[in-house]
Amino acid sequence: MTRLLEVKGLTKRFGGVVAVNDLNFHVDDGEILGLMGPNGAGKTTAFNLIMGDYKPDAGQISFKGQDLGPLQTYERVKLGIARTYQIPRPYHDLPVIEDLRISTVPDSITRCLRGKKRNIEEVEQIGIGVGLKDRLMKYPHELSLGDLRRVELAKSIATDPKLIMLDEIFAGLTVHEINELTELLMEKKKAGLVFIVVSHDLKALAAVIDRAVVIQFGHLIAEGTYEEIAHDKKVKKAYFGM
Amino acid sequence: MVNWITSVKSFRWWLVAIVVMMVLPFIVPPSFLRICIMANFMAIFAMSWDMMSGYTGYVSFGHPFLIGLAGYVSAMLSHQGGFQPPHIVLPLYVTMPLGIAAAVGGGMLFFLPSMRVRGPYFSLISLxxxxxxxxxxxxxxAMTGGDRGLTSLPYLVTGAVNNYWLSTGIMFAVAIGLWLVARSDVGHVLKAxxxxxxxxxxxxLxxxxxxxxxxxxxxxxxxxxGVFYTHYMGSISPAGAFDxxxxxxIIVSTVVGGMGTILGPIFGGYFITFFTESTRTLLxxxxxxxxxxxxxxAIVYFRPGGFYGIVHDIAAWFRAKRRGGLQYDQVT
Amino acid sequence: MLALAQSIAINGALLSGLYALISLGFTMIYGVGRVLNLAHAAYVMLGGYVYFYCLQVVGIPEPLSMLIAIAVCAGASLATYVGLVRRYMSNPTIVFVSTFILALVINYLVVLIWGMETKNVWPVVAGVTQFMGQTISNNLLCTLIVSWVCISGVLLFVRKTHMGRAMRALAMDRKGAIVSGINPDRVNLLTWTIAGALAGIAGIFFGSYTYLVPSMWHMPMVMSFAIVIIGGLGSIEGTLIASHIVGYMQTTTTLAIDERLRGVFALIIMIIVLVVRPKGLFGK
Known part of the structure; x- marks a missing residue:
């Protein structure tokens, strides 16, 4: 297995608060990694650092062996990292299909000016692939939370990534919706995609992940398979205070 | 074949507008044409503002800067004397492109740094x-004529009818150019x-x-x-250009017509020009x-979508009624 | 030379204090609501004119005239929020455009009521004081003291009171603040009122420091832009420090270089800050 993403000594402070503290973890090709921890543990901050939304105070992130440090967010996306937002962020004035299409637009003015809406079939396929077939014409305010999460996922898939980071993708969904999404992730995994799934809820991820890392106060406290971390003393303490 | 039909269909409103504008000089007096000329220029300025601010949401208060810079550069270089040596008087076909280049260069030098940062920085800096x-x-x-500005600049063409044709031609050329950009994926990304x-x-991206x-x-x-307006007026002054x-x-024309569209600013430019002209004698x-x-x-507060928004809503409502449900070509 | 340096020191402190008063309100409004009020500098002018009118035309006693001027500005600011801005808090484009038009409305209102001619305002305090071999008008000293009393008041309010902490909480983490029970509308109402009052106070002293003219709001407006960008939008400490950078720079330019270039250097610093440290010296 080759190493896809490697995070070394990552640290980020906001004022006096250390959100991420000397964090180390990695993701290998072909796996789904769970990034877990109680609320406020620094999971989303870690995502934002990997995406380049903030600059880290210390540490290094590399993807496919390349240092991400000097790269802007959009350059990281072009390398093959995509993310979803915990609270879905659709473009409120665009129907789903147009929303998705933004992710397939080439990052070049000249290529944008040539030819119009070439990629509509491709986008349709991606939309259908995440189960939005009959909702491609709908506007965000007409969709349920579960569908908005699908839109988020479809948007990240449409950027043609290798690694997708899913932020609390199961939160607030029904059991049925969770099962459907889980199936979808497994399918995409077979197709060669790699995921990091963030959740504060340990159980929700049990069926999905190959391996998990647990963080608390921005620090790594446990690493291993789901079974291992579920019985880890530090993890239990972090979650239940015991 | 289908592509050809759809492009004619999407051009149809332009054809209607162009035909109306072509007929106009034969049926209205020159005084009316003079107002149309001003409206054409206002439409160009409004489209320019809209391309930046209406589409991306980065509100520019600096457009008179760009317009005035272009006008001043062309005016200073083509002016028939009045200022000290080196006594350069260049022909208009040199000075006008230089004026446009100055607007782009000056704008990039001063405004672009603020566009790297999110938030209202761009607006504050432009003002x-x-x-x-x-x-x-x-x-x-000495160079610019100070408070009084520069007068008796060379004209490109003279007479209301000629200037009407010229300004209308430029206005449509600009409009169609911008419209082609706006309907491509570039426009799509800017709105996003x-x-x-x-x-x-x-x-x-x-x-x-x-x-x-x-x-x-x-x-x-x-x-x-800026350059065409300056050489239509034959003068430029701080009071006119930077007021x-x-x-x-410029801003109100765009907002009234409809931000983030091309037809909106044209309509708004005409509306505002005729509105101000008609109140000139009243107040x-x-x-x-x-x-x-x-x-x-009041317009900004009650109708931020402008006339385009109103017309669009009504049309969408009728079409939805007729066909029952939204279709792909309507929502884009 | 020494006299010039002393003059710069004193006038710079005064101008910086006034700029701080204006910019504090401007930046506080951004902090709590993420919108900017472009009509803010127009209140400065309004305050100056109302004070002049009450004191020198109607003949109302000085303290009362001041109170009226401050109240009018606070009211105008509050009305701007309630009547114009509140509906479009989530659409900064509309807020920008509408407050800019409002600034022009206030501008023409002043022209219609008081005309285009310049008006001289009586000094708030008469007489002069000898200080370090310099003759300083008591009016200048009074302005300096008042502006610092107000600035300290704002700082104390923001740090020590419940409402002030709510303001800072909103500025730091909007969602978190709302979740923990802060009503952003109430905080906005108060912030806009305070900001208007501060602009009114600045207007009274601006008028007596220079004179009244319907274009007097332009320079404070541009300078408050430069100040908040240099200091970092929404940062109170940054605003205070940047006010002094800009205030001293402007005084130096006016007294020692060329009056016509005033403002230019502050804008150059603004551009440098934007390129080197886009979030401002103290921005987060």
Whole structure:
């Protein structure tokens, strides 16, 4: 297995608060990694650092062996990292299909000016692939939370990534919706995609992940398979205070 | 074949507008045409503002800076004397492109740094530089004519009818050019930037690249409007070029017509020009500006989508009624 | 030379204090609501004119005239929020455009009521004081003291009171603040009122420091833009420090270089800050 993403000594402070503290973890090709921890543990901050939304105070992130440090967010996306937002962020004035299409637009003015809406079939396929077939014409305010999460996922898939980071993708969904999404992730995994799934809820991820890392106060406290971390003393303490 | 039909279909409103504009000189008096000329220029300025601010949401208060810079550069170089040596008088076909280039160059030098940062920085800086430029133009009296500005500049063409054809031609050329950009994916991305810039960036697009392109297009349009307007008027002065009312007219034309569209600013430019012309005899001086500002405020407050929004809503409602449900070509 | 340096020191402190008063309100409004009020500098002018009118035309006693001027500005600011801005808090484009038009409305209102001519305002305090071999008008000293009393008041309010902490909480983490029970509308109402009052106070002293003219709001407006960008939008400490950078720079330019270039250097610093440290010296 080759190493896809490697995070070394990552640290980020906001004022006096250390959100991420000397964090180390990695993701290998072909796996789904769970990034877990109680609320406020620094999971989303870690995502934002990997995406380049903030600059880290210390540490290094590399993807496919390349240092991400000097790269802007959009350059990281072009390398093959995509993310979803915990609270879905659709473009409120665009129907789903147009929303998705933004992710397939080439990052070049000249290529944008040539030819119009070439990629509509491709986008349709991606939309259908995440189960939005009959909702491609709908506007965000007409969709349920579960569908908005699908839109988020479809948007990240449409950027043609290798690694997708899913932020609390199961939160607030029904059991049925969770099962459907889980199936979808497994399918995409077979197709060669790699995921990091963030959740504060340990159980929700049990069926999905190959391996998990647990963080608390921005620090790594446990690493291993789901079974291992579920019985880890530090993890239990972090979650239940015991 | 189908493609050809759809492109004719999407052009149909342009054809209607062009035909109306072609017939106009034969049925109305020159005084009416003079107002149309002003309206054409206002439409160009409004389209320029809209390309930057209406599409991306980065509100520019600096468009008079771009317009005035272009006009002043062309005016200073083509002026028949009055200022000290080196006594350069260049022909218009040299000075006008130089004026446009100055608008783009000056705009990029001063405004682009602020576009790298999110938030209202761009707006604040553009307004600040507008004020500074007007001070510099007044201070550099030997070159710019100071407070009084430069007069008796060369004209491109003379007479109301000729100027009408010229300004209408430029206006449509600019409009169709911008419209082709706006309906491509570039326009799509610019609108998305207005809605949520972070998400666009997360889609692997350099928002700065797109904003910069919109800005350059906007500056070119402002420059074209600026030089042609200056050589139509035959004069340029700080009071005319950098006045807040001018800036207000540009912004209000766009907002009234409909931000983030091309037809909107054209309609708004005509509406505002005819509106101000018709109140000229009714109210005087500060009263007129006061009334005008209040009307503008009311429109922005109650109808931020402008006339385009109203027409669009009505049309969509009718079509939805007829076909039952939205179709793909309606929502894009 | 020494006299010039002293003059710069004193006038710079005064101008910086006034700029701080104006910019504090401007930046606080951004902090709590993420919108900017472009009509803010127009209140400065309004305050100056109302004070002049009450004191020198109607003949109302000085303290009362001041109170009226401050109340009018606070009211105007509050009305701007309630009547114009509140509906479009989530659409900064509309807020920008509408407050800019409002600034022009106030501008023409002043022209219509008081005309275009310049008006001289009586000094708030008469007489002069000898200080370090310099003759300083008591009016200048009074302005300096008042502006610092107000600035300290704002700082104390923001740090020590419940409402002030709510303001800072909103500025730091909007969602978190709302979740923990802060009503952003109430905080906005108060912030806009305070900001208007501060602009009114600045207007009274601005008028007596220079004179009244319907274009007097332009420079404070541009300078408050430069200040908030240099200091970092929404940062109170940054605003205070940047006010002094800009205030001293402007005084130096006016007294020692060329009056016509005033404002230019502040804008150059603004551009440098934007390129080197885009979030401002103290921005987060």
């Amino acid at each position: 600040a530089f507008l004020m500074i430029l007007s001070r510099i133009m007044i201070a550099a009296g 930037i207005r809605m949520d810039e972070d998400v666009v960036e997360s889609s692997g 350099s928002t700065y690249r797109f904003k910069r392109f919109a800005f350059i297009l906007s500056a070119i349009t402002a420059g074209i409007g 807040y009312i001018f800036l207000l007219n 005087e001086g500060a009263w007129r500006f006061m009334a005008y500002s209040l009307v503008a405020l």
